[in-house]
Amino acid sequence: MIEKLIEGFDTTRFQIDLIEWYNKYKRDLPWRKDQDPYKIWVSEIMLQQTQVDTVIPYFQRFIEQFPTPKALAEADEQDVLKAWEGLGYYSRARNLHTAVKDVVIRYNGRVPNDGKQLLTLKGIGPYTRGAIMSIAFNEPYPAVDGNVMRVFSRVLKIEDDIAQAKTRRLFEKVVGKIISKENPSAFNQGIMDLGATICTPKSPQCLLCPVQSHCRAYAEGIEQWLPVKSKAKKKKRISYISLLIQDEHGQIMIEKRPNEGLLANLWQFPMIPIKEVCLKHLPKYVYEKYGIHIRLENKQGELRHVFTHLIWDIEIFQAKTTDKVENDRLKQVSQEALADYPFPVPHQKMMQYI
DNA sequence: AAAACGGGGAA
DNA sequence: TTCCCAGTTTT
Numbered sequence: 349m350i351e352k353l354i355e356g357f358d359t360t361r362f363q364i365d366l367i368e369w370y371n372k373y374k375r376d377l378p379w380r381k382d383q384d385p386y387k388i389w390v391s392e393i394m395l396q397q398t399q400v401d402t403v404i405p406y407f408q409r410f411i412e413q414f415p416t417p418k419a420l421a422e423a424d425e426q427d428v429l430k431a432w433e434g435l436g437y438y439s440r441a442r443n444l445h446t447a448v449k450d451v452v453i454r455y456n457g458r459v460p461n462d463g464k465q466l467l468t469l470k471g472i473g474p475y476t477r478g479a480i481m482s483i484a485f486n487e488p489y490p491a492v493d494g495n496v497m498r499v500f501s502r503v504l505k506i507e508d509d510i511a512q513a514k515t516r517r518l519f520e521k522v523v524g525k526i527i528s529k530e531n532p533s534a535f536n537q538g539i540m541d542l543g544a545t546i547c548t549p550k551s552p553q554c555l556l557c558p559v560q561s562h563c564r565a566y567a568e569g570i571e572q573w574l575p576v577k578s579k580a581k582k583k584k585r586i587s588y589i590s591l592l593i594q595d596e597h598g599q600i601m602i603e604k605r606p607n608e609g610l611l612a613n614l615w616q617f618p619m620i621p622i623k624e625v626c627l628k629h630l631p632k633y634v635y636e637k638y639g640i641h642i643r644l645e646n647k648q649g650e651l652r653h654v655f656t657h658l659i660w661d662i663e664i665f666q667a668k669t670t671d672k673v674e675n676d677r678l679k680q681v682s683q684e685a686l687a688d689y690p691f692p693v694p695h696q697k698m699m700q701y702i
Numbered sequence: 703a704a705a706a707c708g709g710g711g712a713a
Numbered sequence: 714t715t716c717c718c719a720g721t722t723t724t
Binding site: 391392393394395396397398399400402403437439440443470471472473474475476479491493494495496516536537540543544548549550577580 | 716717718719720721722
Binding site: 397398399401402434435436437438439440512513514549550551581609610611612653654655656657658692693 | 703704705706707708709710711712713
């Protein structure tokens with residue numbers, strides 16, 4: 349059934365047209381300066397669900413700070429999270445940290461040139477395995493992401509719903525057939541660049557496309573209707589009150605989030621679901637949860653933060669205390685010391701209200 | 703198969 | 714507002 353999709357498709361000519369275009373127009377990106385599999389790996393993890401322009405400065409700082417798997421393996425998790433701060437999907441950073449420790453122990457610090465072994469490492473799934481194998485080791489593995497599915501859904505007029513998990517497997521089979529066996533690195537990166545610069549989600553630049561003559565969607569004028577993707581469900585909304593609690597020296601209370609789930613092990617200002625308590629009972633609630641007495645002061649502002657699957661609506665209040673706490677997950681720190689802890693973006697925004 | 707998991711930029 | 718982005722893990 350894959351054969352049916354590729355019937356009449358000039359694979360060899362497609363490979364040539366794509367790779368020639370890539371060699372001429374490839375983007376100058378910091379992780380393309382050499383073929384160090386560690387750097388390819390870090391870049392691929394950062395690039396998951398994250399755009400190139402966002403990743404570039406993070407990548408450069410990260411490689412400077414952790415130049416080798418060994419350097420990263422020996423780092424504290426909090427320092428790794430701090431380097432990741434603001435990039436999102438923090439489990440990527442924790443999984444990468446776990447995985448490089450594995451690489452140091454099991455493979456003597458060398459990223460394995462082996463598809464099966466790569467897949468056993470935390471945070472490396474089918475896409476990242478394919479990207480590392482093809483880009484760093486020039487092995488013909490498909491690396492199918494949203495970009496690749498968009499390009500090939502148009503070129504081959506594939507109308508399966510790309511929101512379905514099994515559709516990715518279909519595209520992996522297709523790319524496995526079409527990928528250049530001589531230069532899989534340029535082929536895969538060529539598709540990525542094509543998807544990023546020409547074959548974009550809206551208003552693709554078909555007139556500039558190096559594989560226009562191969563594209564079935566273009567031939568039929570239906571490129572804007574592909575790929576097919578079903579709608580996501582509605583986001584859940586949660587309201588919170590967040591407290592900027594200062595003691596008589598101006599020290600501010602922060603808490604560490606649980607070690608699993610949303611924003612695991614990042615720090616935040618105490619945050620109370622509004623559903624669980626009304627304003628009047630807030631000090632009592634805070635005493636029961638955090639063990640300190642507070643005097644509630646003025647509301648400082650509010651903010652909204654939108655995640656993939658939910659929305660936080662946060663009201664920000666100032667508060668005062670004279671009590672002291674100090675443990676693993678609860679601290680009172682100076683305003684300057686806040687910079688030493690990894691905070692999610694909504695709580696970074698809160699700092700301006702102090 | 704579906705849900706959880708961040709954040710920013712573009713239309 | 715809505716959608717998209719070089720996805721993986723957990724349930």
